[in-house]
Amino acid sequence: MNPRIRNIAALVVFGSFAILPLLAQVLGDSFLIVVATRILAFAIAALALDLILGYGGMVSFGHAAYLGLGAYSVAMLSRAGITDLGLHLLGGIAMATPFALITGAISLRTRGVYFIMITLAFAQMAYFFFVSLSAYGGDDGVTLAARSTLLGQPLLENDTTLFYATLALLIAAYLLALRITGSRFGRVLTGTRENPLRMQAIGFSPFPYQLTAYVISGCIASVAGVMLANQTEFVSPALMNWHRSGELIVMVVLGGIGNLIGAVGGAVIALLLEEWLSRMSEHWPLFFGLFLVIVVLASRDGISGLIRRIGGGK
Amino acid sequence: MTNLFLLQLLNGLQFGVLLFLIAAGLTLVFGIMDFVNLAHGVIYMVGAYLVVTFAAMTGSYGLGLLLTLPATLAVGLVLEFLVFRHLYDRSHLDQVLATFGLVMIISEAVEIIWGAAPLTVPIPQILSGSVPLLGPLRYPVFRLAIIAAGLLTALGLWFVISRTRIGMQLRAGASNRAMLSALGIDVRRLFTMIFAFGAMLAGFAGAMVAPILAVDPGMGESVLILAFVVIVIGGIGSIKGAFAGALIVGIVDTVGRIFGPIALKAVMDPAAAAQAGRVLAPMLVYILMAVILALRPAGLFGQRT
Amino acid sequence: MTRKILTLLAASTILAGPAAAQDDDTLTIGVLLTLSGPAAVLGEMARDGFQLAADEIGEIGGMKTEIIIADDEQKPDIAANKARELVERDGADIVIGPIFSNIAGAIVKPVTDAGAILISPNAGPSNLAGAECNKAFFSVSYQNDQNHEVMGAYAKEQGYDNVFLIAPNYQAGKDSLAGFKHSYDGGVAGEVFTQLGQLDFSAELAQIAAMQPDAVFAFMPGGMGVNLVKQYRQAGLESIPFLSAFTVDESTLPAQQDAAVGFFSGTNWAPDLDTPENTAFVTAFEEKFGKVPASYAAHGYDAARLIDAAVRAAGGIGDKDALIAALEGAQFASVRGDFAFGANHFPVQDFYLAEVVKRDDGQFATSIVKPIFQDYADNYVAECQMN
Structure with missing residues (x-):
């Protein structure tokens, strides 16, 4: 995607989110903020996935595991009496890093569909581990007594503050991802996706680059988990179900891979559509499915591609 | 104990054959056409629902099964014409997205047509009951029928692919599509055929398991992942691999969840062993897959690309 | 790209339905059950049972009644959002749900925090019966054990x-x-x-x-x-x-x-349980839906009748404490015959x-x-x- 268009798109998307609470005020519908916070959290996760899927060619079918690790970090630390959001985020990253390092190192021995399936395998192991974890309610999950605190204050109990905190994290994640993909590291990563042999020939071993990207992606996804736990005030293994991993892939591919803002847009569209259709009809999956099929048949690059085509661009 | 172990081995084999029946169509489409078809599970489900309906209409499971085969073949042809045909030259991710959409559409349609409550079809009289095995242990006749159906499917596929002219074209198509088409073979028609045949295999599997499993809107999803595990362990595109993968998964899952805790008790105290066994049992299949892929990144019979 | 923003804005306006204010003249009941996926049959049973009673009663509690049905998709995080939507946007006074215990854990806080009452037609997890029991949570079914x-x-x-x-x-x-x-x-x-x-x-x-x-x-x-x-x-x-x-x-x-x-x-119930109310319920249910009701349907049916009796006894929904007290009294003819709530708002029954x-x-x-x-x-x- 043309960087100028991408910047404009990013500005518009983040800008619309920034004025959303205002819109909610005007419409007198504070619930809009609740929906939007959830969308933002998933957008963070989709962004994380696009970083390795779009740029590194690594299709992870297990990213929901990191959502879960982030969420359980909130549950575990809160129970231990640590309530600070910053520490919860660190906790999530501290759990996601070793998990990503170990599973990534093994998974990267494979490629293509095998990579998809081995990441799924590891996520399923994590899922079943938390299902068996009776101390945290096992499959039933745990209700959080309260949301994370900010500067020792229960600021996030206010939905609007939580919304802006999540938006800030999404923008931070976006800028970080932009920075990474624009750097030499990012170019090597893209190179290994395009042609690993050539990269090796010019002296880059793909493995450390891919693994690093995988770990960073896992950590960003864990941030989404922390925010999601705060938004629902409830944590359960259902968050790590393979369905979720699939939905994340759908969001990224729907939005168009490899341009970061597409993933954010994909999350927005997928969740809004789900929200909207499920209000219209009990049989909403039928229409959602139709939408997905039509998008794929009509466009080669998800919604981004569709927009480019309609707009007459490349 | 030895008797029980042998019986569990048989159970594992039987479960493996059942998995092969489900995975066979998937590996065919995936391996030869390089097409990721997430909708395989829902076609299997449609097969099960159709046999329930046809059996109720005709009053016979056997007739129902016979009607289900052409019906799922037709479903495959329609889906191929409407959707899959346009996705052969697209990336795996686009295929995933579109077939994910199909899964949602078909699952919901099934729920609208047949309702959400689980359905069933009775086992035909001649295949019901059980035969004595060892002492008090018995074995259901219908399970023997499933084993027979799975083995025949495996044999049939092997024969078609390695011994017939069509099989030769299939293998050629898998390795070089453009070349095959240059040789004057209608690749498009070949692919339509494979796809419809794959759908029929899925429908056949669904119809075969309908008498022993719940026919409900979630049944396709629960086997999809397992079927993928099977073909990935075996190596994509290899019928031999899918067969081996299915048997390994079936045996490890069955024998492991029964004898795993017993083995664990030998090395740790009983309470901890029971606990560990409970945590590990559902992970077993995934641990197996991770280990196999870590050692052989393209599965047991796959070729490293 | 502008189109994306347009869709976004359009969608957000669609989503922003009119916010229902908490309104003392209308009784708004949210029904939050698993209505899609493999377990949908359970949610449908409870919904049909509830709807049957609601149709028979007409104006529940003698008030203008609005019933809003939502699907939790058997996913706790979606359920938590839908629950908030029901109580915050739609102004539900009472929420009926859920089927699954892990969903109960996710929705009890959002519903009761917003001042609404949660009545479970099935899930009865031990924490809500014991240490974490809640003034605004009732189970018309049983404790899970x-x-x-x-x-x-x-x-x-x-x-x-x-x-x-x-x-x-x-x-x-x-x-x-x-x-x-x-x-x-x-x-x-x-x-x-x-x-x-x-x-x-x-x-x-x-x-x-x-x-x-x-x-x-x-x-x-x-x-x-x-x-x-x-x-x-x-x-x-x-x-x-x-x-x-x-x-x-x-x-x-x-x-x-x-x-x-x-x-x-x-x-705690079966279709042939011999009470006049039950016979009437099972007959009506089978006639209307063409299938035999399960206990989920009986609980949904009882939930509507419980609410009807309690709102009448409390003289409306203006005074929440009075409404809770009336629910605790549970003066209604249950299909199960004798029915009373224990101190933890779970039934004491046969x-x-x-x-x-x-x-x-x-x-x-x-x-x-x-x-x-x-x-x-x-x-x-x-x-x-x-x-």
Whole structure:
């Protein structure tokens, strides 16, 4: 995607989110903020996935595991009496890093569909581990007594503050991802996706680059988990179900891979559509499915591609 | 104990054959056409629902099964014409997205047509009951029928692919599509055929398991992942691999969840062993897959690309 | 790209329905159940039961009634959002739901924090019955352990001394076996936790065949129960008594059919429970929906009648404390006959041994064999400090 268009798109998307609470005020519908916070959290996760899927060619079918690790970090630390959001985020990253390092190192021995399936395998192991974890309610999950605190204050109990905190994290994640993909590291990563042999020939071993990207992606996804736990005030293994991993892939591919803002847009569209259709009809999956099929048949690059085509661009 | 172990081995084999029946169509489409078809599970489900309906209409499971085969073949042809045909030259991710959409559409349609409550079809009289095995242990006749159906499917596929002219074209198509088409073979028609045949295999599997499993809107999803595990362990595109993968998964899952805790008790105290066994049992299949892929990144019979 | 923003804006305006203010003239009831996916049949039962009673009553509590039905998709995070939407945007005064205990954990806080009352037509997790009991939470069903305790008591009464226990490996499965053992003190032949969603039970059935226990106790809800029951019968084990809870009921019997006949279940209700209200309910339900109701439907039906009686007694919904007090009083004719709430807002009721029968009209249903517990309260009520 043309960087100028991408910047404009990013500005518009983040800008619309920034004025959303205002819109909610005007419409007198504070619930809009609740929906939007959830969308933002998933957008963070989709962004994380696009970083390795779009740029590194690594299709992870297990990213929901990191959502879960982030969420359980909130549950575990809160129970231990640590309530600070910053520490919860660190906790999530501290759990996601070793998990990503170990599973990534093994998974990267494979490629293509095998990579998809081995990441799924590891996520399923994590899922079943938390299902068996009776101390945290096992499959039933745990209700959080309260949301994370900010500067020792229960600021996030206010939905609007939580919304802006999540938006800030999404923008931070976006800028970080932009920075990474624009750097030499990012170019090597893209190179290994395009042609690993050539990269090796010019002296880059793909493995450390891919693994690093995988770990960073896992950590960003864990941030989404922390925010999601705060938004629902409830944590359960259902968050790590393979369905979720699939939905994340759908969001990224729907939005168009490899341009970061597409993933954010994909999350927005997928969740809004789900929200909207499920209000219209009990049989909403039928229409959602139709939408997905039509998008794929009509466009080669998800919604981004569709927009480019309609707009007459490349 | 030895008797029980042998019986569990048989159970594992039987479960493996059942998995092969489900995975066979998937590996065919995936391996030869390089097409990721997430909708395989829902076609299997449609097969099960159709046999329930046809059996109720005709009053016979056997007739129902016979009607289900052409019906799922037709479903495959329609889906191929409407959707899959346009996705052969697209990336795996686009295929995933579109077939994910199909899964949602078909699952919901099934729920609208047949309702959400689980359905069933009775086992035909001649295949019901059980035969004595060892002492008090018995074995259901219908399970023997499933084993027979799975083995025949495996044999049939092997024969078609390695011994017939069509099989030769299939293998050629898998390795070089453009070349095959240059040789004057209608690749498009070949692919339509494979796809419809794959759908029929899925429908056949669904119809075969309908008498022993719940026919409900979630049944396709629960086997999809397992079927993928099977073909990935075996190596994509290899019928031999899918067969081996299915048997390994079936045996490890069955024998492991029964004898795993017993083995664990030998090395740790009983309470901890029971606990560990409970945590590990559902992970077993995934641990197996991770280990196999870590050692052989393209599965047991796959070729490293 | 501008189009994307347009869709976004359009969608956000669509989403922003008019915010219903909390309004004392209209009784708004949100119904939050699992209505899609493999377990949808349970949610549909509860919804249909509730709707049937609501239609019969007309104006619930003598007030203008608005009913909003939502699907939790059996996903806790979606349920939490839908619950907030019901109470915050739609202004629901009372929410009926959910089916699953893990969903209950996710929605009890959002609903009660917003000042609404949550009434569960099925889920009755132990924490909400005990330490975390809540003034604004009521269960019209049971505490999760109780049906298992019924079977434990029956096994003890029969003098069984060698029972094989089987349940899925998740929290409700562990609770179920604990519930069984709470009232059963005989020997245990084996205790097996199977995989969630397991298809094939031949390995476990072989173990049972080898051990020849006095009886089997199973907790296998939904499709797993269908698989287990069919395969149990096919393996020729029907000579071993099959005791169960939530495994053979009217939601799974259409698929189990003859395979389940003669199997036992512990329950607080069955379609042939002999009360005038129940006969009327079952007849009306079968006529309207063409299927035999399961306990979920009975609970949904009772929930509507409970609300009707309580709102009338409290003289509207303006005074929430009065409404809660009226709910606690529960002066309504339950399909279960005697019905009262304990201190933790869980029912104190009779429990029965039921058996699967094929009725004269060819339908399969559970049928009461005999009462096991009278006016039975759950084991957690002592831990509940209601405030």
